[in-house]
Amino acid sequence: MKVSSKRKVIQMIVISLVINGAVPVVVYNLLTNYYSSFVSLLVATLIPLADNLYHIVKYKKADAFGLFMLTGFILSLLAFVLGGNERLILLRESMVTGLLGLIFIASxxxxxxLIYHFAIKFSAEDASEQKGKFKKNWEIPYFRTVLRIMTAIWGIALLGEAIVKIILVYELSISTFLAVSQLIFYSVIGAAILFTIVYRRYAKVRLDHLTHIQ
Structure with missing residues (x-):
């Protein structure tokens, strides 16, 4: 990865952390001086949603994180309609990550x-060529094991993130939870991505060796 590309990625991460983490905390703390905690929290959650909707409109396509926040907001509204309190709204993202984790595990x-289908979509520009390569590799037991391990790790990571947040939301103040919530999310996702990169490199070397033997 080039230096300019690394800087661009870092800038995107920092901006995302500010918009989705720092700004909602500041807005929440300011609004609580004038409105109820419930209303303040609901308004604060609209900020990351608006940012992601802006990107969806601008680039004419939805990204995973945008859909993630949109689903979370829908769950927040559902919690409100069902009489949920601010703690329940705070768990909106955890509901989504937990559900995604269960989907990974169920697959x-x-x-x-699930990783099999994700890998085909994101590993190469020529999806048809990549799909043919994956179908061929799928006949190798080791390849199947690698993809199942990756899927299991992502499922456990997402489900674990949700469980940790469910515990912390009732142990921390709302302001504190808002501050650490995104940190927990990005730490878990970052760890899962790092594992995927490292394990993929290791698995590729062994897979190439097995392919040559055959």
Whole structure:
């Protein structure tokens, strides 16, 4: 990865952390002086949603994080309609990550795990060529094991993130939870991505060796 590309990625991460983490905390603390905690929190959650909707409109396509926040907001509204309090609204993202984690884990019981389909979509520009390569590699037991391990790790990571937040939301103040919530999310996602990169490199070396033997 070039230096300019690394800087661009770092800038995007910092901006995302500010918009989705720091700004909502500041807005929440300011609004609590004039409105109820529930209303203040609801307004604060609209900020990351608005940012992601802006990107969806600007680039004419939805990204994973934008859809993630949109789903979380829908769950927040549902919690409000059902009489949920601010603690329940804080758990909106955890509901989504927890659900995604369960989907990853559930996919292990299907013919092909979720990572198999994600890898085809994001690993190469020529999806048809990549799909053919994956179909061929799928015949190798080690390849199937690698993808199932990756799927399991992502499922456990997302489900674990949700469980940790569910515990902390009732142990910390709302302001403190808002401050650490995004940090927990990005730490878990970052760790899962790092594992995927390292494990993929290791697995590729062994897979190439097995392919040559065959």
């Amino acid at each position: 292990l019981f299907f013919s092909k795990p």
